[in-house]
Amino acid sequence: MTLALALALVLPCGPQAQDPLPQDPPAADQARIEHDLRALVGFGTRHVLSAVDEKGRGTGAARDWLEARFRECVGQSGGRLVVERQTGAVAVRRQGMPPETTVVNVIATLPGTTDAERVYVIGGHYDSRNGNGADGERDAPGANDDGSGTCVALECCRLLCARKFAATIVFVAYDGEEQGLLGSAVHAKALAEKGAVVDGMLGNDIVGNTLGMDGERRRDYLRVFSYAPTGNDTSGRSLARALSWTARRMDGFAVRLVFRGDRYGRGGDHRSFFEAGFPSVRCTEPREDFSRQHQDVVMKEGKPYGDVIEYVDFAYIAKVATLNSMTVAELAGAPRAPELVRVEGARDAYDTFVDVGEVRDASAYEFVWRTTTAPDWEGAQLVAAKDLEFKGRNQTARHVLKNVCIDEVVVGVRSVAKDGSRSRVTAAPEPDATVFRAAAARGR
Numbered sequence: 539m540t541l542a543l544a545l546a547l548v549l550p551c552g553p554q555a556q557d558p559l560p561q562d563p564p565a566a567d568q569a570r571i572e573h574d575l576r577a578l579v580g581f582g583t584r585h586v587l588s589a590v591d592e593k594g595r596g597t598g599a600a601r602d603w604l605e606a607r608f609r610e611c612v613g614q615s616g617g618r619l620v621v622e623r624q625t626g627a628v629a630v631r632r633q634g635m636p637p638e639t640t641v642v643n644v645i646a647t648l649p650g651t652t653d654a655e656r657v658y659v660i661g662g663h664y665d666s667r668n669g670n671g672a673d674g675e676r677d678a679p680g681a682n683d684d685g686s687g688t689c690v691a692l693e694c695c696r697l698l699c700a701r702k703f704a705a706t707i708v709f710v711a712y713d714g715e716e717q718g719l720l721g722s723a724v725h726a727k728a729l730a731e732k733g734a735v736v737d738g739m740l741g742n743d744i745v746g747n748t749l750g751m752d753g754e755r756r757r758d759y760l761r762v763f764s765y766a767p768t769g770n771d772t773s774g775r776s777l778a779r780a781l782s783w784t785a786r787r788m789d790g791f792a793v794r795l796v797f798r799g800d801r802y803g804r805g806g807d808h809r810s811f812f813e814a815g816f817p818s819v820r821c822t823e824p825r826e827d828f829s830r831q832h833q834d835v836v837m838k839e840g841k842p843y844g845d846v847i848e849y850v851d852f853a854y855i856a857k858v859a860t861l862n863s864m865t866v867a868e869l870a871g872a873p874r875a876p877e878l879v880r881v882e883g884a885r886d887a888y889d890t891f892v893d894v895g896e897v898r899d900a901s902a903y904e905f906v907w908r909t910t911t912a913p914d915w916e917g918a919q920l921v922a923a924k925d926l927e928f929k930g931r932n933q934t935a936r937h938v939l940k941n942v943c944i945d946e947v948v949v950g951v952r953s954v955a956k957d958g959s960r961s962r963v964t965a966a967p968e969p970d971a972t973v974f975r976a977a978a979a980r981g982r
Contacts, residue, residue: 558958560868562787563697566859570696571689572852575746577603578685579847584666586639586714587674596674597713600664601644604711607692608646615699620647626724632717634672641714641721646695648707652899656705656874657729658866659739660694661722661807662687663715666845669834671716676834681847683831684715686746686855687821693859694866703870704899705737712807715743716832722807726814736816737962738777738869741808743822745858746850750825757854759792760785760861763820765799765812771948771965773817776875780962781819782914784865791857794824795913801826817962821858872952872959873900878932879951881966883944890944892951892966894926896933900953905937906963907947915963917942920954 578584581600589596601623608621624643630636644664650656666680667673679685688711695709714720722741729736749755764778775797782793800806800820811818827849835844842848878895892905902922906915919939926935939949950965 558956560871560957560959563701563863563867566693566697566856566863568852568856571693571855571859574607574689574692575681575685575850575852575855576847578664578688579679579681583668583674583676583678584664584680585674585678586641586665586717586720587635587672597665601642601711601713604644604664604688604692608644608695608709611646611695611699614696615648618649619695619699620649621645622647624725624728626721628714628720628724630717630720632671634670635717639714639717639720641724643713643721643725644711645725646709648699648703648709650704650706650870651702653704653874654706655733656735656737657708658705658737658870659708659710659811660691660742660862660866661710661712661739662689662691662742663712663721663807664688665713665716665721667716667832668844669832671832678832679835679844679846680832681845681850682744682746683845684743686744686850687742689855690742690745690859690862693856694863697859697863698867701867703867704873705870707866707870715807719805719807719810722810726810726816729816730814736811737875738780738866739808739811739816739818740781740862740866741806741811741818741820742858742862743806743820744826744831745821745823746855747823747827747830748825748851748854749827749849751827751829754825756824757851757857758790759794759824760858761794761796761822761824763796763798763800763822765809765818766797769968769970770797771950771968773962774812774819776950776962776965777817778819779914780869781821781861781865783960784868785861787864788857788861791861793861797913821862823854868959869961871957872955872961873897874953875961876903876951876953876964878934879949879964879966881944881949888941888943890939890942890947890949892937892939892949893934894937894951896928896935897953899955901956902954903937904952904954904960905939905949906952907939907942907949909947915950
């Protein structure tokens, strides 16, 4: 779907502010992704307990290779990209594992130009395992889980490193996910301690298989999971909807929003960021097949069984990388999301009054709404900043949504840059939240 068509579907008729299009990065390179994934699988195993000093095999060789690949982007960035290893000694609570191990994340950071403390993270985990989670010796190719997500992070670095963005973008290959999200916990904690304003973490985990266990193949959508302990409009849900918004600019590819933190009873590196208080989502394939994850590699009925590269759909991984890069490019190039959004219903008409706080560098504000049962935004009005009157101690402006009844909708606002890049949406607080807090205080 083209952006023009997407806007035609979402924007109501009537006068609107001029809406320029953000500059999207080029599409991901499928051949380059295949080359990278074959290299990762070629290390035999990337288990956290595998060899660290053996040439061509084990986690040490894999992280050396990853660091070298990220460093290839430094020149393209004009020397701005910073590549480093982040090491942490962490406790492990998994059967058969030692009580403590060392994890090593490989990180490439593209500093922001005007709002560097605001951070976006694109990550995948490079460690792998077989059927025995404590086995660091036997093969664990980890093609799909999660060589695919690691290749997304690496490809996004290539696609974005030559550009300049207001905010900082961090590309990460995490270690120790299979033993309890160890590497991502180290990274999220470090960012929190540094005072980084992490506005979004995109965890890409298991994004390479498109053939379901029932034989149905789906290449046309990506599942995006997001945490929301209260309501449907947390910052994590807002980040998920930002991915959905971006997907409207792609032909033949969409986001399926799943309002759950992860697949039932399971987890991923995005959880570490959620627990640190940061917006985060999990991006994962449509038709998950458990036989193509961390299983022992054997032959069954004459076919390889396990997480082998023969079952990976490289074209699909390229779509996921394209979506990641487009989304983060827009968010990192946009102003910050509004901090203050309030709504009030008119008493003499079916109109909604929306108050929004002024955002630095915003050239426009987009007022969005959806019915309370809809998963994504259904209507929008774009208003130039010059047409809003910001006043008072909090520098707020009021906009009227005509014929939008607040009783039946959720309303939010996103800030818009001169080039059309949009921030995440900040939704107005739900009145039910006050009721829930009061009930909780009374022990109900």
